[in-house]
Amino acid sequence: MRFTILDCYTDEPSGLGVPPYLITYPRYIAGAILKYNRDNIKGNNESNNKENNINQNIDDTQHDYFYLTIDDIRLHKFYNGKIKNTATTNIRIANLSKNYPNIQKILDSTDILIVVGGVQTPGKYLSALPGTLAEISMFIKDLKCLKVLTGPSAMAGEGLFGGRLATQQNTAMLKYGFGLVIPNLEYKFDLLMANNFSEDVQATNMYKFIREQAILGAEIVKQHPQYSEFMIVDVETARGCNAATCSFCTEPVKNAFMLRPIQDVVDECIALARNGIKNIRLGKQADFFSRSPQQIEQMLKAIVDNCKPEILHIDNVNPRFVTEEKTKLVVEYCTPGNVAAFGVESFDPKVIALNKLNADADSTLNAAKIINKYGQVRGSNGMPKFLPGINIIFGLEGESKETQQYNMVNLKHMLDNNIQLRRINIRQVVVFEGTQMAAVGSKFIKKNKKRYWSWRNQIRQEIDLPMLRKIVPNGTIMTGLRTEIHDGNTTFARQIGSYPLCVGIKQKLLLNEWVDIKVVGHMLRSVTGEIVKS
Incomplete structure (x- = not known):
């Protein structure tokens, strides 16, 4: 049986899979296929050599996989395989996998197409464009293989654009032609093989079940468009959220909170390094600081000692868990240019209370001070070693004209006191089923729609620009x-x-x-x- 993993790119509250990033889902699925072969096919102890087996006949006792990107499909189906010489880079087709030259053979021989997709925290991407369910279905509707949707879209839906209701996962089969929608497919692979992918199954998504898959699946990086020096892998250290209260967030909807065993994280990083990966982000978690200082040092030191990465960064930190000890460890072991993204969302006390946000203005300010105290020093690449970043979301319950005033007062205080913020992400909320915001809907999005761009521009002009001049002054x-x-x-x-x-x-x-x-x-x-x- 031949599987094709189609990466349409993902962006979640915890985890990024838009190039140059490669997220966990394709890696774990590739590992599940390889592990199944190892455990069930006699004499099969070798991983697939993708450069040599495209013409190999696959019978019922053999299973292999190929990795494609949505850019591969776009170029093949929409652009007829022709890349025009244009003045501006076409980011719809800028990320072609190593398998693109054989794409027609791969699609023709595919038995099961596994589509990984789902943007749940929409952003602007410099050199890539994630695929939507509507776009994907248009490109794959004529393929005769079984089409299976997994990834974030299969767990909570998708929302590529802020200020809208999300597309729900239950429409994927009815409207977009998927034969199956399977959340957490990587945990269910053996059971799905047992029923010949006839229906979804229930399975326990405990980390012990993917330990080996994560290690085996590291080889898929060699098929990525930016392999190896220009790519960065997002490695999972936890799932769910240790706070699990924010009204808009999909992480508690998708998974209960669970820390991944440190040795599993380290061993996967070692496998990635052995497959040529030089850049690692410990980014697939809601809060990197949810562990003790001793555990954080154990993880970071082991990765540095065993992998010697050129880039080692983190993502996502709850301001309430920031301490001096944890911050000093990140500065010591990670590489410069590192950012701790704070999910602040709003500085308005009313919005914070109604939406059960995980930090108030005081805890955010205190955390930002601590990280600046140790991380503001300039590193060898010209950037500060470690700075906070802040996320702001508009359209949350309780938002009013006063909300922007609270935001500006607190951001201005940080600017005036040289508490540097590497970046401020501003977006409108996407409303997902299963979250508290689903009951509120688009009420506040519509109410303040006319103010969004002026609020956003005020932050950009009065905070972002002078902040950037502090962080990287002319001559840097x-x-x-x-x-x-x-x-x-x-x-x-x-x-x-x-x-x-x-x-x-x-x-x-x-x-x-x-x-x-x-x-x-x-x-x-x-x-x-x-x-x-x-």
């Missing part, structure tokens, strides 16, 4: 940037890592090259730079 040398896309005669480049700063260079440079730059100007959320000759 930034090293190790990948030239990523063209926009006319401007090249945009970024470092690899968590929330890397975008740099516009007024030259048309070759893409996928490493450059160093000097900062010469500032935009609202990016900087302009000039090439520095080494």
Whole structure:
């Protein structure tokens, strides 16, 4: 049986799978296939060599897989395989997997197409565009294989655009032509094989069941568009949320809170490193600081000692769990340019209370001070070693004109007191079934829709711009940037890592090259730079 894993990219409150990131789902599924082969096929102790077996005949006792991206499908189906020479990079087809040259053979020989997708925290992506259920169904409707949806879309639906109701997972079969919608497929693979993928099954999603899969599936990285130096993998350290109260969040809907065993995390990172991965983000969790300082040091030290990553970053920190001891460990073991994303969402006390948000203004301010105390020092790549970032969501229950005033007062206080914020993510809420916001719906989205862009612009102009001038003043040398896309005669480049700063260079440079730059100007959320000759 031949499986094709179609990566349509994912973005969740905890976890990012939009290139150059590779999220857990394709890795775990690949590992499940390899583990099944190992356990059930006599004499099969080898992983698949994808470069050699595309023409291999697969019988009922053999199972292999291929990895494709939504960009592969778009280029093949929509653009007829032709990439036009345009002044601006077409990010719809910028991320072609290593398997694209054989895409027709792969699709023709596929027995089961496993589609991984789901954007639940919509954002703007520099060099990729996630696929939606509607788009995917249009491209795969004529394929004769069984089509299975998994990933975040199968657990809680998707919402690529803020300020709207989410597309629900139960419409995927009725409206979009999927034969099965299977949440947590990676935990159920053996049972699904037993019933020949005839229906979904119940299974316990305990970490012990995917320990080996995570290690075996690390080999899939070799099929990724940016393998190996330009890609970064998001590694899971926990699921669910230790707070589990925020009105809008899908994490408690998808999973109960559970910490992944530290040795499992370390062993997966070792397997990834052995497969050529140099850049790791411990980002698939709601709160990296939910562990004790001793546990955090055990994990970070083991990864550094055994993997020696070029980039080691984290993501997602609950301000209430920030301590000096934990912060110093991240600064010591991780690489510069690191960011702790705070899910603040609002500084308005009424909004905080009604939506059961996980931090108030005082705890956020205190946490930001601690991280700045140890992380503001500039690192070897030109960026501060470790800074907080803040998420702001508009459209939550209880929002009023006063909400923006609270936001601005607190953000201005941080700016005036040199409490640096690496970035402020601002978006409108997406309403998902199963969350508290489902009962509220779009009431406050509609009420304040006309104010959203002015509120957003005020933060960009009065906070983001002067903050960026503090973090990377003119003359700052930034090293190790990948030239990523063209926009006319401007090249945009970024470092690899968590929330890397975008740099516009007024030259048309070759893409996928490493450059160093000097900062010469500032935009609202990016900087302009000039090439520095080494």
